[in-house]
Every structure is written in C-alpha cells, then in structure tokens.
Amino acid sequence: MRAKNYFVGAAFALLVGGMASSVRAQEIKIGEINSYSLLPAFTEPYRKGWQLAVEEINAAGGINGKKLVVISKDDGGKPADAQTAANELVSSEGVAMLAGTFLSNIGLAVSDFANQKKVFFLAAEPLTDAVTWSKGNKYTFRLRPSNYMQAAMLVEAAAKLPAKRWATIAPNYEYGQSAVAVFKKLMSEKRPDIQWVDEQWPPQGKIDAGPVVQAVAQANPEAILNVTFGADLVKLVREGNTRGLFKDRAVVSFLTGEPEYLDPLKDETPEGWIVTGYPWYSIKTPEHDAFLKAYQAKYNDYPRLGSIVGYQTIKSAAAILAKAGSTDPEKLIAAAEGLSVGSPFGETTFRKIDHQSTLGAFVGKTALKDGKGVMVESSYKKGADYLPSDAEVEKLRPKD
C-alpha cells in the first residue's frame, strides 16, 4: 500500500517535471542588456517598445509556435558589468541571442564578448562606426543608423547652406569625436571652400555652457555643428539663447529632433536647426500608424525614438529567429545576413557585407509649436542611401 503511494507520488513528480520542461522547450529566450539605471530617459521608452513587440509576437503565435521570452538586465553604464550580465544571460539563462545596449563602449564590449563566446548579438543603439566596421565581427549586427550614416544625412542638408565658416561643439568622448570627424570629412569633400574656425570639447555631462558659448561666438562662425545631447544640450541651448549665439547662424545638430532630447527644451527650443530625429506626430504611413496606435493604446503615452529602437530590436530578433528555425548561432547569422524586416519606418535590411541594418532616420528642422519643440519639413532618409561603397566597407572591416 505504502509502496504504491510512493510509486504514484514518483509518477506524479515525473509528470509535473516533464510538463515543466516541455513548457520550457516551447520557449525561445532573448537576453537583453541596457543602461536602465544610468539613462532612464532613453531606456524607459525603449523598454516599453520592446515589451510591446514581445506582446505582439506572442499574440501572433510566437516564433514558429514557441513563446518568446525576453530576459532583461541592467548594465549600470559600465562595460564590465555589461559583460557580467551577458555572461549570466548566456551561461545561466541559456538565451538564444543577446540584444540591446546604448553606449558605444558597452556595445563594443558585448560585441567582443559575443565574438569570443560565439553568441549572436544584435546591437540596438550604440552609434559608433567601430561596431560594424573597424571592430566588427561576424556575430554582431547593428540596428540603428550609425554615426557615419547620420553624419551623411546631415551633410546632405548642411552642404546646401551658404555658410563657409563652421564651428563645432561636441562632447569629449568617442561618439562626439567620431561624429565631428565624419561630418568634417564628408562636408569638406562636398564643400572644399569651408573653413573650420573653432571647436569646443566639453566633457560629456559636465558642460560649463557659458564659457563654451562665449568662445564659439568669439570665433564668429556662420554655422555651428552641435553633437551634445541630454542635459548638456539643455544648458547649451539656454546659454546660447540668452547670449544670442544662435541668432542669424545656421545650426546643424545630431539627434536633437529625437523626442528624448527635444521635449525637455520646451519653449526654449531654438528654431530652424537642421536635425536628425523622430517626428512621431507627422509620420503618415500605414506601418507607423499601426505602431503608434498600438503603443498609445498600451501605454497611454507617445513613443520616443527609444520606443522605436526597442520595438524594432525585438521584432528584428524575432524575424531572425523565425527564419533560422534554430538557435544555433551560425544559422542565426546565415538567416540574418540580407534579411528584410518590416519596421514602423518601412522595410529594412541587415546588410551581408557589414551587418548594418538599413533602418534610416528623419531629417528636418526644429520649430516651436504651442510652447513645445517639434520637427517640421521632415523627411525620411533611407539608411541604404547613406553608406559608403562596398569597396570602402571592405577596407574598413576586418576579415572574419
């Protein structure tokens, strides 16, 4: 009698255990890493974006019938901690691929980790050209338009300006340095008549805006390139407005049209800056309408660019996993190379040659509307049109 009970118990335990493991086998996990605690202004909308994507994917039946699960970790803005998180996701959680990251150095650290451990990595946000070019590797793909692409988009508009004397203001770290370098190079190619009369390199997050603005004004440029963003941008704009730096001067500015950075400027938004960004209010395409409706219904808030990046990262990852039909990294790479994925901005492709997505960006002008900053006259620039020729890319990227 007693022995029989034991037997029933054991059988039951086996059954439950078996069910649990079969549930687990029906899941596909993606490991996601970002600087949640360091950069909440970007990462909160980003999180909402990818959560929406997960919901939509699972509502539509998951990935080849398997449920998609995203396990998300904070890196605190430190490359070393990002690697710890990546390691946990790969070793303990057994994720099929890594995704995410914001800062360039963290993107590079995780990409190097992926290369070493042979794990597929989809970099979401890091802009540095090194991710796909000088330090590119076969396991790493990148979603957002790189520094080079955004610079090329802005140069197209900037070269039409009559201005000949240019000054630059950029945060003193790799992102600012390479943005300025690429912009200068492309600009000087199109307009050999241009002079670069001043450059300012405030430390990221620590701009002493008054002296910087004054120093730029002293050089009397006709146009200014700005690469600062976030709190630095707010300080720069406020000082610049008060001191009249932007009066009668053209300004070309990286990222300033993104709601994350434009909205905090409120009624102090300077008008007429040529910027890259995301005018969610004026994009009228069916793909974007669907995204916008779903996002607003779920969160009762408007999307930021981070929302798009988060959403599209997971959508792309799901498309790659679905096409590969496997979690083997080599098969994932094969599936991703040349894969076209729909996005709220239209169709994008992961290029085979350098693993860069052709997701584009909007270029437009800033304006004030009802005491708030908006982007006007904006148009979508396809990423594919702003990349160097294949021969040049071959030279930039180390052979796998």
Next chain:
Amino acid sequence: MAFYVVQFLTGLASAASLFLVASGLSIIFGVTRIVNFAHGAFYMVGAYIAFTLTDRLSGAFGFWGGIVVAALAVALIGVLVEMVLLRRIYHAPELFQLLATFGLTLMVEDLVVLIWGPDDLLGRRAPGFKGAVDFFGQNIPSYDLFLIVLGPVVLGILWLLFQRTRWGVLVRAATQDRDMVAALGVNQKWLFTSVFAVGVFLAALGGALQIPRDAVHHAMDLRIIVEVFVVVVIGGLGSIVGAFVAAVLVSELNAFGILIFPKISIILVFLVMAVVLIVRPWGLFGRPEAPARRTPGLTVNPWRPLTSNERLASLAALGVAAALPLFAGNYALTVGSEIAIFVIFAVSLHFLMAVGGLASFGHAAYFGLGAYGVAFLAKMAGLPMIVCLLLGPLLGCLGAAVFGFFAVQLSGVYFAMLTLAFAQIVWSIAFQWVSVTGGDNGILGVWPEKWAASPSHFYWLALGVATLVTIALRIAVFSPFGYALRATRDSALRSEAIGINVKRMQWTAFVIAGTTAGIGGALFAYLKGSVFPDNLGISLSVDALVMVLLGGVETVSGAVIGAIVYKALNIWLVSQTDLSKLVLGAFIVLIVVVFPKGIVGMLEMLAQRRKGSSPPGSTLLAKPIGPAE
C-alpha cells in the same frame, strides 16, 4: 577686449555656483570631519524640489520663495539624516561616515527617478533675470550677473556668521580643535547638527539656483560632487575664503583654458589640485593639522596572527571555495572569479589604509594600470598570457612609485585627494590618448589562453592568486616592516624619534599596495577580455573604499569579507532589480548603523566580549572566497 571681460564675468558666474555648494561641504568637513559624499545628492534634491515648487507657484514671489523653501526643506532632511544616521557613527573609525553618505547617495539617485520620472526637467527662468545685458556688443545673461553678486554676498554673510556670532566662534574653534571644544563643555551634538544643516542648506540653495540655467536630472549629483571636493581641498579644508578663491581660480582657468585647449575641461580641476597640493600641502588657505592626540582604536585590540584553529578554519573555507567548480555552473564561476579579483583589489587598498593609515581615493589607478599593462603587452607585443600576467602589474607598480612619492608627502584627506587627482590624470590620459589606448572604446580582445579559458580554470587561477596575495600581505603585516609601518600610522612623531624613516615606509607601502592592485587589474583584463578607462575611474576607487570600510578598517584582513559581501550583493542586485542602487544603498546604511566597525570589526568585538577578559580573538577567516549565490 570686451570679449575677455565677458569671458571673465562668465567664469565668475560659474565660480559663484560652485562656491555655494563648496562652502557647505567645507563647513561640514571642517567641524564634523565627515567626508560628506551625499553633498551632491542634497544639491540635486534641492534642484528637484525647487523645480516642483517654482512650477506650481506663480510670479516672482513664487519663484524666489520656492527656491528658498526648497533649500530649507532639504536642510530639514539634512538635520534628520544627521540626527538619525550620522550621530550614531561619529565615533566609528575615520572615513566610516563616508560609507553612510555613499549609501544615501545611491538611494537618492534611484528615488528622484521614482518620484520625478526619468525625463530631464526644464526649470523656469528667474523672473527679472531672463534676458542678457549688452556689454560692448557682447551679451552677458543678467542671471549670471545676479550669481556674480550673490557669491560674494553669501561669502560675506558666512564671514559675519563666523566672526560675529557665538555660534560662529564655536564652529571656528571646533574646526581648529574639536576635542578641546568638547572638553570645554560645549554641546557638540547640537553644534554638529546645526553645522550640518547650514552646510546642506547651502548645497540645496546651490542646486535650486541652477534651475534657470540647467536641466534637472538624476545624475546632477555626480556631476558636481567630485568637482566640489576638489575646490574645497584646493582652498584648504574648512576655509570659506579658500573655497571662494579656489572656485574662482578653477572657473577662470576653465573659461580661458578652453580658448587655447578646448579639451582641457575634462582634467583641469585635477591638474590644478595636483599642482596646488604639491606646492602647498594644505591647500591655498588651509593650515597644517595638529598631530593627532589619540592613537587609533587599534591599541584596544592589538593585531595578532591567526591561531592554529583559525588557520584550519581558513584552510577549510579555502577548500570549500576551491571545490566550487564541482557543483557550480559557468556563470557562478565567472562571478566567483570576479569576486576573487576584487578581493585582491580590496586587500591591496586595505593594506594601505589599515596598516599604513593612508586612505587613497584613487586606488583604481593602479588596478587599471595593471589592466592596461596586460592589454599593451598582449595586444601590441603579443606576449603569452603568463608573461603578461607577470609583467602587466609592473605598470601599476611604476605608477604607484611615481605618484606615491608625491602623495606620501601629505597626510589625511589631502593625501586622499592627491591620490584622486593622480587617478583622474591617469584616467584622462587613457581616455584621451585614443591612438594608444583606444580612448573610451577601450582595448578589446584580451582573452585568456586555452589553459585558462574555461571558467573553472580561470576561477582557480583567480582564487589561487587572491589567496597568495592575501597571505603575502598578512606576512608583511607581521614582519618587521609591518610593525614599523604600523608605528608610523599610530604616531608619526614617535616613530620618527626612534629612527624610522616615515616617508620611506609609507612610500614602500604605497608601492606594495599599488603593485598588488595591479595584479588584480591584470587578472581583470583577462576575465573581461577588454580594458576600458572605467577600470581607472572614480567609481571603482569608491567601490574599493566601500569594500574596505564594510569589512572593517581596524582589522587585519576584513577587506576580504567586505569585498565578497559587497561584490556578490552588487552583482546579484543588479541582476535582480532595476532599483539596485536603492536597495544597495539602504543595505549599506543599515550595515553602517548595525556594524559601526565594519562587518569583521564587529564580529571580532563580539567574539572578544564573549571571551571576557581572555585575549581578543579574531573570528576572521582569512580567505573564504565563497560562491556568489
């Protein structure tokens, strides 16, 4: 010409903002000797509350009233913090209060995001000071002019307060010799509380006054805290006039420096501080500290080597740690390796702090130099891993030898700040010298060779090195050199009198500690496969300090436990929750209150009490590098 005048005035306006915050820090440090890491947090909360108040209240009265009320409200919070938290730990070992204020800062950073949301906030412009004044074709914001006037006004008020009131007399007396003030029957409790309140008020006022020209956001505190410390130290601790002069000096050098070297801002304040401290070891207006009357609490609980039972227990703990690969997975082993490396790092700083009595705020420099040493050797020279591991730390050794020579000429907080300055200089070189160090994108691809590549092998390697390092440093503590070093810590005058060359002893200790940290850094480079300027950064230096203080600075090897607890908890929390800073901060504050001598220090004290009058027993198990879970 007009331009230079305007640039000068702009510099003065920056100086005024800096001075407000710095003066508060200087007063607090002068009297209570608290290194108030939370000063930046109070500054930030002042800005946030002022933002809310000025947003709700309309008109000029609403704006200025909001600013003042915000500063008063934060001062009230400061009083609460002082009475509830800091009062309990004034008698803890020096710098222990740093741990408490560090915990608070962590909590505040998460709390402001929870309360005010993640977006950058744009405060109102000050009514009446919205525009600019034309000065020979150059624009000066009228708010800048307001700040330029406000700075000296606050300086004047503080001067009157200190020179003309009884409270001021007491504060000055306490700044000079607080033991004597206590001996004369002054109620120190209320003196300390009031001083803390005034200091926090000034910090919050400084933050609140930034809202018309800055964005209010959750990283404001970090942006200002280090700079303010530097200003206070350049001026001379406890000197208000010094803080003012230093703020003007730093701001003007920056305003004009960027005209010639646009990239100077990133390092300028630290360069100025290094130069000032080398030339004037107590800052511009500071006075040499009187020789300490009390010897540290160590005399109560003399150090001794482990008894044979304790040795066996340590060995058993080491055995358990070494057996970890038998049952733990790859992730746990990698975390274990990281903890072992941080044990090396923490014991190296602990050696300097506990045995040498020299608290370094820039110890990460030598850790990072070790890591860069490995990266250079491995990537540029292509040397094998063993050679890199042996030679890499020499870069840390070299850095410690050069910087240590200058640093040991100083003592106390001045020593700490000079080490910080050197660390920042090294950091900025790694950050700026892109062609060699790769800048902030770092050096990638420094992975271990096959024999050490598997997580278990690397774990054994790290554990083995950590064990050797800990044993070696313990041997050093109980060697004649260790005794001499402890003598210099307990009384520099007496040890000099018996013929010990104090500076040389301290310099040797500095080099030993730096080299050891370099060993940790070398392993870290291979663990992560990459090296970034972060490895030299302030936050890593602070981590090391926290580990040492958490373990107990009056113990022989408390840092081992401190490192294990802090690192394991940190990794676990970051993995489990997005509010890791809030939880970790609360945990640190709790530890500070419950274990005012650090974890190991407290355990030792308890064990001693239980044994009654028998010789004090150390419950310290020297090397239990436990699993991470």
